[in-house]
Amino acid sequence: MDLTYTEAEEEFRRRLGEWLAAVLPGLPPKPSPDDWPARRAYDTTWQRMLYDAGYAGLHWPEDAGGQGATPTQHLIFLEETEKAGAPYVGANFVGLLHAGPTVAAEGTAEQRARWLPPVLRGDEVWCQGFSEPDAGSDLAALRTRAVRDGDDYVVSGSKIWTSHAEVADWCELLVRTDPDAPKHRGISWLAMPMDAPGITVRPLRTLAGSTEFAEVFLDEVRVPVRNRVGAENDGWRVTMVTLSFERGTAFVGEVVACRRTLDALAAEARRNGKWDDAVLRRRLGRLNAEFRALWRLTQWNVAESERTGGVPGIGGSVFKLRYSRTRQELYEAAAEVLGADAFDLDREWALDRLSSLSYTIAAGTSQIQRNIVAERILGLPKGR
Amino acid sequence: MDFQLSDDQRALRSGMRDLLGAVFDRDRLRAAVERGGGVDRGLWRELGAAGFFALRLPEEAGGVGLGLPEAVLLFEEAGRALLPGPLVATHLAAGLVKGAAEGEAVVTAAEGGGLPVADLGGADAVLVAGGVLTGEELAAFVAGARPVRSMDPLTSLHRVEGRSAGAGASEAYPGALRGEGALLTAAEQLGSAARTTEMAVQHAGAREQFGSLIGSFQAVKHLCADMLARTEPARSAVYAAAVTGDPVEIAAAKLLADDAAVRNARDCLQIHGGMGFTWEADVHLHLKRAWLRAARWLTAAEAEEILAGGLGPVRPLYGGSAALG
């Protein structure tokens, strides 16, 4: 059990820290949450800066245009960028954290060459078209149909809760290619260009007030067969690869951010006198234990994946289960620190409290994570 | 960074599990329960011979020369097996009290704070705030102690008056000793939490109702999943605290491991149904022990205050650091 970083890792951290200190003050102010083109521009500009500095796709394999960095270096990257207050991946979330890694793991050489470099450069943004109105937790019940016509699939159906759909260039899309096969065996994973005719995007407003996701209607959209990743009807297996990236690594940086928030909450409570309330103080203390443990669990999982190599394990479900709830508790405590100001959306943390509510739903609800933990890790029998 | 068990650490842990399987199987456990706890001197010596108490003494002093990371692995196994006796105090006393390292002496601790003293009967020494009681001092201490009808059948308890009865553990013990006591106790809690998870999963995979294994019912399945989601973060916290020795991190480890042990034992009991409420099932032994350990060395209230004190000011925006403490 070694928690010290090697000389090379420390050197990597130092260089990154210097670079961040040099470039961050020059960033433009963050755009308004409702101005999607500006949000996209902000997020992709940051990605381009990372690319130019050699920090894009750190953990991607070298033959996918990445830096082939170790998971530990990637962890340091996430830790330092969060600590420095650098921009979040934002609109690049899907491209960098799950569609990209999926293409890198499952795509052909041609597909990797076509899709990966623009993600790394911040030129192209991806969205995720998995969920449908009647296929949420039961994702494999999806009905969006893809019918082969020559070199194309003709796709009709609808997707929902598609984050970043308004500004995306590509969509990782799950479609049904064999309606007669058992539900898990008739699915394919396609990369759909978002400018293809027949696509209508209707933004949906979240309870936080902004439009973070959308409905996507597909009316005979032609998607070239060569855009399929993995074999036809083998899309469920590819999907599991995607989800393991989504649940396994996508939240790592956020734990660091939560620890910063917790420190800031303590500082605010000391300032406004709430610190004298022992119940609140102890509650913050307990959250400190939770986030420390989540950070250590992350290091544990990273070290494990470094030993086994490749795709993160389903241990990510244990992490996600605990993290999502703890994040919500953090912002409940924040509301207590804020007191009456918790109702002012312009106060820091008020909006975060609202968005934290999605954490036990998005990327697989907590109930579904519990099913996964119980059945796939603990080996309990499948329910009927 | 390589936050995983090394091959040697794995071997150490499985060696300990094998040893306990051989010298403290379920029959011996149940015999100890019927005896009302207390120390089996023969077993104590076997533990001593295996290096359980001398683990962290330097080799020059006849010890094994290993550190806290290895110690928590052994205590985790002890917690799993519900091994009775003042394991933590005797381990801490190695090098301080003659014979402790070898398992010749049984040493318990009076932590203060009004907490009853465990395993006092037959102890050769008692760790107290200011040092160690032996000989006449010990005899006087024991004479002033009153046996308590202990809730935990594996741990005899004595209430003590006067000296060291009043002060809280925080004032009573030098920081290092108290921190180590808390961490090793947390490791026992971790082992217990992992064990009750296993017991629950085992039962859920064997017991049928309504024509199905109860483990196929989601209400049961989700209890089990939550048990694992308590155990694993606690494990990371305990192991990390053993590596860094940082007091705030030790507080986190104790708090989360106490929680995991107590709540997992309760869920395990629930999953066992009426059987879980019997003397015959081992579940209550885990729960009672977990409750007792949670009150020892560092309580939840104390841990939370330490953790609160470790918060803020907001770290400087730039500037690298070593492992995020």
Ligand SMILES: Cc1cc2nc3c(=O)[nH]c(=O)nc-3n(C[C@H](O)[C@H](O)[C@H](O)COP(=O)(O)OP(=O)(O)OC[C@H]3O[C@@H](n4cnc5c(N)ncnc54)[C@H](O)[C@@H]3O)c2cc1C
């Ligand atoms: C902010 C946000 C962003 C999102 N972004 C995207 C995106 O970009 N792309 C995308 O494809 N999807 C996205 N999603 C969708 C998300 O993955 C789904 O909302 C989620 O999987 C749940 O599906 P559902 O909404 O249909 O709820 P349902 O599946 O209808 O669930 C409703 C309730 O029933 C429970 N439930 C359902 N099945 C079971 C079961 N077997 N056992 C126990 N309980 C069960 C659930 O836990 C939940 O409490 C996003 C969601 C949110 C909130």
